[in-house]
Amino acid sequence: MPDKDFLEHITQLRETLERYSYAYHVLDAPIVPDAEYDRLYRELEAIEAKYPELITPTSLTQRVGDTPANAFSAVHHSIPMLSLANAMQESEVRAFDKRCAEALDLKEVCYSAELKFDGLAISLRYENGVLIQAATRGDGSTGEDVTANIRTIKSIPLQLYRSHQHPLPSVLEVRGEVLMFRDDFKKLNANQLVIGEKTFVNPRNAAAGSLRQLNPHITALRPLRFFAYGVGQLIAEPALTQNLQTHAALQDVLINLGFPVSKYRTVVRGVDAALAFFKEMSQTRETLPFDIDGVVYKVNNLLEQQKLGFVSRAPRWAIAHKFPAQEELTILRAIDVQVGRTGAITPVAKLEPVFVGGVTVSHATLHNEDEVLRKDLRIGDTVIVRRAGDVIPEVVAPVLERRPDNTLIWKMPSHCPCKLATPIVREPGETIARCSGGLACEAQRKQGILHFAQRRAMDIEGLGEKLVEQLLEAGLIQNIADLYLLNTAQLCTLNRMAEKSANNLVAQIEDSKTRSLSRLIFGLGIRHVGETTAKDLANHFSTLEAFLKADQADLLRVKDIGPVVADSIVNFFAQQENLNIIKNLIAHGVRPIHKALTDMSNPSNPFSNKIFVLTGTLSQMRREEAQAKIEAFGGKVSDSISKKTSALIAGEQAGSKLIKAQQLGVSIWDEAYFQQQLEPLLAKQNTN
Numbered sequence: 001m002p003d004k005d006f007l008e009h010i011t012q013l014r015e016t017l018e019r020y021s022y023a024y025h026v027l028d029a030p031i032v033p034d035a036e037y038d039r040l041y042r043e044l045e046a047i048e049a050k051y052p053e054l055i056t057p058t059s060l061t062q063r064v065g066d067t068p069a070n071a072f073s074a075v076h077h078s079i080p081m082l083s084l085a086n087a088m089q090e091s092e093v094r095a096f097d098k099r100c101a102e103a104l105d106l107k108e109v110c111y112s113a114e115l116k117f118d119g120l121a122i123s124l125r126y127e128n129g130v131l132i133q134a135a136t137r138g139d140g141s142t143g144e145d146v147t148a149n150i151r152t153i154k155s156i157p158l159q160l161y162r163s164h165q166h167p168l169p170s171v172l173e174v175r176g177e178v179l180m181f182r183d184d185f186k187k188l189n190a191n192q193l194v195i196g197e198k199t200f201v202n203p204r205n206a207a208a209g210s211l212r213q214l215n216p217h218i219t220a221l222r223p224l225r226f227f228a229y230g231v232g233q234l235i236a237e238p239a240l241t242q243n244l245q246t247h248a249a250l251q252d253v254l255i256n257l258g259f260p261v262s263k264y265r266t267v268v269r270g271v272d273a274a275l276a277f278f279k280e281m282s283q284t285r286e287t288l289p290f291d292i293d294g295v296v297y298k299v300n301n302l303l304e305q306q307k308l309g310f311v312s313r314a315p316r317w318a319i320a321h322k323f324p325a326q327e328e329l330t331i332l333r334a335i336d337v338q339v340g341r342t343g344a345i346t347p348v349a350k351l352e353p354v355f356v357g358g359v360t361v362s363h364a365t366l367h368n369e370d371e372v373l374r375k376d377l378r379i380g381d382t383v384i385v386r387r388a389g390d391v392i393p394e395v396v397a398p399v400l401e402r403r404p405d406n407t408l409i410w411k412m413p414s415h416c417p418c419k420l421a422t423p424i425v426r427e428p429g430e431t432i433a434r435c436s437g438g439l440a441c442e443a444q445r446k447q448g449i450l451h452f453a454q455r456r457a458m459d460i461e462g463l464g465e466k467l468v469e470q471l472l473e474a475g476l477i478q479n480i481a482d483l484y485l486l487n488t489a490q491l492c493t494l495n496r497m498a499e500k501s502a503n504n505l506v507a508q509i510e511d512s513k514t515r516s517l518s519r520l521i522f523g524l525g526i527r528h529v530g531e532t533t534a535k536d537l538a539n540h541f542s543t544l545e546a547f548l549k550a551d552q553a554d555l556l557r558v559k560d561i562g563p564v565v566a567d568s569i570v571n572f573f574a575q576q577e578n579l580n581i582i583k584n585l586i587a588h589g590v591r592p593i594h595k596a597l598t599d600m601s602n603p604s605n606p607f608s609n610k611i612f613v614l615t616g617t618l619s620q621m622r623r624e625e626a627q628a629k630i631e632a633f634g635g636k637v638s639d640s641i642s643k644k645t646s647a648l649i650a651g652e653q654a655g656s657k658l659i660k661a662q663q664l665g666v667s668i669w670d671e672a673y674f675q676q677q678l679e680p681l682l683a684k685q686n687t688n
């Protein structure tokens with residue numbers, strides 16, 4: 001039998017491990033290297049193997065047990081798990097606030113404003129400090145017993161933390177949400193594919209599927225997390241509860257007892273401040289590692305909550321203010337194919353228009369043939385469409401329960417939809433099928449011209465898809481070089497082209513002649529030469545002439561360029577047609593800004609080698625123009641703020657990026673200051 005000192009050692013070991021685990025899983029701030037934690041954990045495991053009588057159910061080693069007989073049996077909630085009334089519009093939130101203020105006879109109500117997690121509501125029951133049961137929400141009165149699975153979630157304490165200030169409650173039900181972080185979800189799905197198991201459509205489904213596993217050993221392998229947000233039944237000595245007057249204070253108690261509570265919560269006075277929190281979180285949402293679908297406002301004062309009471313199953317003192325849905329259902333009407341500038345054939349879903357993520361979506365790329373097969377999408381299916389933030393819309397999966405009998409299976413067409421109808425070929429081992437028509441294929445030429453004219457390349461505003469189709473159809477252009485020969489009279493012969501628009505387009509084309517070298521290189525559409533590679537090439541060669549003269553060996557000397565890209569560039573220039581186009585571009589006056597002109601080494605150039613982030617709306621120029629100018633003068637533009645950012649250029653209505661820049665101490669330029677920095681450089685450029 002182990003002696004007293006040894007027992008003391010085990011207690012110490014368990015406490016130390018718990019502290020380390022809490023720091024790692026709840027605070028996200030590990031205090032020892034993983035190896036040290038593992039060493040102590042193994043020591044505890046070894047002791048428990050030798051003295052099984054010393055194992056306690058709350059020992060860290062006991063998170064994963066066997067499948068219990070009571071798995072998923074019904075659990076009656078001693079206090080119902082309520083649902084929340086939803087508000088989609090600001091007016092509904094204002095009406096909620098008015099109801100609260102009137103019922104409480106207050107001029108202004110204080111709210112706790114929090115995140116609405118897109119996960120699964122769970123109730124955790126602790127008796128005398130020990131987790132004894134975990135249940136899903138179910139219908140609010142009765143849920144399912146998921147204790148064995150919940151015990152595997154490392155951010156959920158198996159026993160409550162003892163503080164010296166308060167005795168532990170004899171009963172505490174903690175209410176919160178189990179979810180999966182987006183990155184963990186992606187890794188899980190990638191792994192599911194590798195092991196030939198079914199993938200999940202979103203983090204919420206992955207979390208639900210993981211909690212519904214019969215085998216807790218499998219759940220233990222799933223990266224589930226938990227956030228606590230409230231309390232159900234609470235039986236505690238007055239010392240713990242008597243000073244507890246607000247919901248925010250209750251959440252602080254939960255933190256002290258060892259629960260993770262999201263730091264994105266605040267107490268606000270009045271509805272306008274609550275709505276400001278909503279706005280802030282709408283912007284922060286994409287930067288969070290997990291999905292949320294809105295925010296929750298709760299009357300903060302617990303006595304006021306009691307006064308307001310409930311209507312049916314929802315409290316009168318709380319409301320969920322929802323973001324526009326990021327996922328909706330719609331019908332897959334057809335699958336068309338799009339021909340890219342390199343002949344790549346991309347299947348595109350034509351959808352019954354649906355409002356999702358704040359915009360109406362009527363089509364979405366399906367990437368390639370295998371993707372359509374893998375997702376088992378059929379024409380006529382009801383499908384889940386997702387649009388999160390600025391990310392392009394995605395068809396996530398079909399809803400199999402709603403599949404009608406008459407759906408059609410899609411097949412990659414055998415011939416290009418272009419006039420020549422050249423065969424579509426998919427080489428063995430390739431994921432992408434291609435039109436074999438080369439530049440003779442009008443569809444490819446159209447895409448090449450659109451690629452050249454796009455904002456990120458030569459930025460020719462107004463040269464859209466329909467217009468390029470018309471120009472090709474009318475024989476006014478064959479390729480990108482021909483754009484520079486167009487005149488107003490020719491353009492006016494086109495259907496629905498008025499003189500003013502024609503003049504504007506000619507001016508835009510003229511203006512594009514002096515875009516930066518990197519934009520021109522990118523615009524040429526050389527396979528494997530994206531924006532970043534184009535910038536590397538422009539920085540290295542400085543002039544178009546030098547770039548054109550480069551051979552394979554010269555190209556391989558460029559930073560980050562390997563044989564695949566070098567070969568692709570060499571092949572591009574080996575084609576006489578491409579050389580002719582470039583010769584004509586130069587002959588028609590295209591003269592990209594040379595690096596020497598912008599004098600990167602000049603200390604008075606505030607853009608050279610600096611990293612900028614743009615936010616808000618600029619009044620003098622579009623964001624793409626601002627980016628083009630910064631890049632032309634040797635700066636870089638990044639999407640996100642970090643310590644490496646040299647300056648944030650903030651226009652009107654700048655949002656979360658401005659807050660982050662302030663937090664990180666990054667310099668902030670307003671539009672006037674930005675213009676002031678640009679002007680001398682632009683003047684210098686014009687005199688060269």
Ligand code: 5U1
Binds near residue numbers: 318
């Ligand atoms: N953050 C948070 N989410 N959430 C969901 N708080 C919260 N409270 C809820 C629900 C259903 O219900 C209580 C207001 C009863």
